[in-house]
Structure formats: structure tokens, C-alpha cells
Amino acid sequence: MQELQNTTNDIVSAIKQFTRSIDSSNDYRGDMSSLIQVTSNLKLINLDYWERLIRSELDTNLHFATRSKWQLWFKPNVKLTWLGIVNGDGYKREKSLLALSGGAPNAFFFALVVRRLNDWVPQVRKAAIKILPSLLRSTKPEYVAEVLCMLLLNWHSWGKIEEADNQIFLDMIATEEMALLLKSHLISSTSGPMPSLLSQIGRADILDNYLDEVASDAVQPYVRSKAYRSLFESRMTWVKGREWQWIDKAYGKRKLIPIIAERKIDVQPPFLELLNRAAADRSPIVRQVSAEFLIRNIEKLGIQSRIFAEKFAADKSANVVEQGKFVLRKLDEKALDNNINN
Template sequence: MMEDKVITAVRDFVSSINSGSKVAADMSALIGVTSQLPLTSFDYWERLIRSEFSVALRESTPPKWKIWSRPHELLTWLDLISWDGYKREKTLRTLSGAAPNTFFFSLAVRRLNDWVPQVRGAAREKLPEIAKATDPQYVVEALCIALSNWSLWGRIEEKDKEVILQIICEEEIAESFRSRLILSSSGPMPSLFSQLGRTPILDGKIEEIARLAIQPSVRAKAYRSLFEGRVTWIEGWKWEWTDIRYCKGRLKPIISDRKLEIQTPLLDLLKRSSEDRSSIVRRVSAEILIRELESLGTIARELAEQFSSDRSHLVSERGKFAIRKLEESERVNSS
């Protein structure tokens, strides 16, 4: 089981810390096993490793001579998740160089949501430096997960988010994100598109994403952004009472947006999106047609009839609705 491999790697790592045969602790097994962990279950693995690391340290008794030969405390990447906030802060300020894999860079990123303000401050200062030294692939993979979840992080502040956005805007990182949006066939890419829209790195590339992205939902998101001239994202969540007498309510998303500086002719967008191979995209196109019926002139009926005969029921219903609206408008104008 993967859990057993993780526990063994953590214990071997602790043993190497107390070994007098090495100048530095041996992380090779730990790096190997954490490189295989699914990041979608990151909370679970972080808790498991923290617990096992803490237990292993308590159970480990270094040789007496070790106390004299190494008077200074050895801080490691795993101390980023220590129970001790002072140690987490000190580790962030002490570590230098590249994160060894995506998992460990994610540990550093998650300190921006740490429950100790001083740790968040240290993460703000050190994360750009760590990111610059780390393999861009590790950085992008870690930030993909962070961006998909940070609306649920309760302690992250705007100044913390700005650190991540600053890293995203580095050209090599930005290009990797753009390629991922187009080439990824799975994963939360629509959510990632929205969060990346906070920055200008997609501006000028959204039409390309709308045409070429493998995931239909990403193409639909890109087309909608072009139609509306803005990118929207979920900033966070707030509680809304639906029936306070019975203590019933729900979480409501807080939506933010950023205007796009690019403009594409509406008719060009409608024609391209109406011919997309996915009904998800064609449905967006049909919605915009209904919204823009009065401004499109004779082409509106042509598009409405095209949608009304679409093989997707949701698209054809919108096309038929557009035809009814056009007929109502013609009757009013002729009377």
C-alpha cells in the first residue's frame, strides 16, 4: 500500500537525520514516494506525513556524541508541516534552493494559508525565491492544485494571493499554464482558466484556447469570456440563509471579474462557436444569439434555424426559442 511506503520513507528519513555517516539527511526515498502521491488527496497525505514524522522524531534517540557534534538544529523540508509554528517559520526562512518535487513545493505554497500569521509572512517572502529555483513543471503542477482550491482556504489574504499571481506571471510559468489549458484532457481546467484570468497572461491567447483546447468545457469558458469581454472567477464563499427559522442555508459563491482588453467581432465568434464539435460550446453560442438577436440583423434567423435543428436537445430548444422571439418581433414590426 502507498501508505506503508510513505511511512517507511518518513522513518528512513528520520533515521538518516540521526545518522553520523552523512553530512545531510537522505531524502531520496522520501522524494521518490511523494512524487507518486495523487495531489488531489493532498490534505490526507500531509496529515499522515506530519503525524508519522512527529512520532518518528519522538521515538528516535540520536547517539550521545551527536549532541556535541551537531549543536545546531537541522531543519528539513518536512519541518514545513511541523506542529510547531516557530519551526515552520524558521524552516521557510532557512531553506534555500529548489523544491525537490511537486509535493514539497506544494507544502511551501500551502504555508500561505497557515494558521500562524508569521508563517504566512515568511511564505510571502520566500516563495518567489523558491519558485525561481524550482523546476517549472513542479511549480505549475503545484499551483494548478492550489488555484483550484484556494477559494476554500480560510486564512489566505489578498497579499498572499498576490505572491502566487506574481509567480504565475513569470513567462516560462505562464507559457506552461497556457499549454496545459489547451492540451489537458482531464482535470479542473475550467476552474484553472478562471483563476488564471485574474492575471493578463491569457489575454491575446483566449481565441486560441477557444479553438484548440481539448476539454469542451474549457473552450466554452473561453468563448463565454470573449463574448462577455471579461473573465470571471470564484473569489470565495459566503453563507446565505434560505430559512432562518429552521436554520437552513447554503454557501453562495462570491464572483469577481476582470475586463479583457481584447475585442473580437461578435459575428465571427458566433459562427465559430456555433460549429464547435461539442454541444457545451454550441449551447453557449445559442445563449449569446438569444441575447444579441436585435443587433444581428438577417444572420440571426440563419443561426437560429441552425441551432433549432441541432442534435443536442438543449441547443435545439434555444434555437427554437430564438426563432419564436424573431417571429414575435416581426409581428410587432408589421402591425
């Protein structure tokens, strides 16, 4: 809580410095260096709060600056640029977006632009889509990757963005450089909802060729599990949104259920090789996935099914053991039926 208050104070102070710096010597643009420095250290959370704070402080400080410095009879055309994209006036947000040039000064300001894809004003959303290609080319890839890793997690809750615009944006970031940065983040992150991130990135084929590497090397077992499952099924799935479903109409009970979307992937390592690697994984979470797909493919694997089943039946995890014993029972039943029929 104290950290939040300290950061709030720093941002308020930086905005005051910005408004005091606005004059004719810099074409009324103001010096954003202090604000850029403060926001460069911000985690990309509570963005609604930071947008409201910046908007409120700008309105207050520009009002006093206008009265004290420029007088009522002279109101210059203040060029807010990056700060204008959080203005309360949709027309000014649109105008500020279209006036942007060069790359985003840090990940925070790039995040503010991406959030305009879900703006409540359609013209602002269109302006964001229009400016993003040039912004992506000019912004440091590490800033873009940081924003993607935070904001993609919440895309399914963005009710205003069009699915077509979702895809347009994903197509914009589908570069080899971005793929390597995202892959590195997914593999090395020790905490956070990385499996959900992998799902949302899976909307595009940017990481398809790296799924095998993610499955083998990701630190988090649930990430490895998700990657293995995607490879086994030859598809990526993600939460597209949520919708209400009736539980009991008589009592007016209903609940929100996720809407699952999917996309086929062409990457398909040899099934037996994949099964063997997942079965040898250090986490029972991943070994359970391997055992699940053994169960699905008992008939196809022949004698290999018993070899894997015996291995799972001797596992340290009770859940994996149960799956292994299930396969052994099925194999024994099939062998008994064959003996009876012969």
C-alpha cells in the first residue's frame, strides 16, 4: 500500500513538472522526462487507476497553469501527445493517437496505446489500429513483449474490441524477433499465469515452431503441460470470452462460463517420442498429460502401451499410478477377450 502511495506521489509530482515546463520555447509540448522515468519502473498492473490519476492531475494542473501563466485571454494549443491518449474527451484521444510519432518511450505508454483497442469510442479504436503498425516498428521490442505478456491475459474480458481487430494486432506482432522474446519469457518465468499467456498467444501461429522447446524447457510445469497438450492434440485453445448460462431458470440462477476457441497447428513431433518425453518429465502434472494420451491411444501403440502403463503404475504420483493401472486393466481385459475368442 505504501509503495502504491509513493508511486502515486511521484506521478503527481512528475505531471506538475510537465505542466510547468509547457511554454512557447518547446512549441507547448512540455518536458515528459520525469514522467517517463517514473512510469518506466511501473509494473503493468492497475492501469485503470494510473490512467484516471494522470487524467485528473493533468486537468487540474493545466487549469491552474492556464490561469496563472498564460492568462485567460491567451490559451495556447498545448500538445499533450502521449498524455492526450488518456484524455476524457474521445475526440482528443483520437487526435492524440493520430499525432503520435516515433516509438513509445517505455512499456507503460505503449500499454496505454494498446488499451485504446478496447476504448468505448469506436473512432478511438480505429485510430489505435491505424497508428499501431508504425508504432510497433519504432518501439523497442522488449517494451512490446512486456506489454503483450500482461495485456494478452485479459483480452477475453475486453468487451469492446472487435475480433477482427484482435487478429489484426496479432498479425502485426507476428515477427521472429517477437517470437523469440515471448518464448524466452514463457520458458524463464517462475511465477504468474504463464499457461494463460501461452493460450492467448496461441491465437496466432507466432510460437507454433517453438512449442516443442517450451514443452521441454519451461520452468513452470503447467506451461510445459499446456505445451505438451497442444502438441498432442495438434491445436491451440484459448478463452475467447464468457457468456451467461442458466443453471436453474425457475430460481433465476445462472453462471458465467468460458467460451473456448481453437486453432489447428501444423507442428507435430512423432507421437511416441512426445509421449516418452512427457512421461519422463520431472513434474507429475506433465506425466499425467502423458498418461492421459496413452489412455486415448491404447489401441494404436500395441506392445508399447504396456511398457508405458507399467512405468506409470510405478510412478511416485498417486494420480499417475491410477492412470497406469487403468491402462493395465484395459490391456488385461483385452488379452483375456482374445484368449476366450481364440
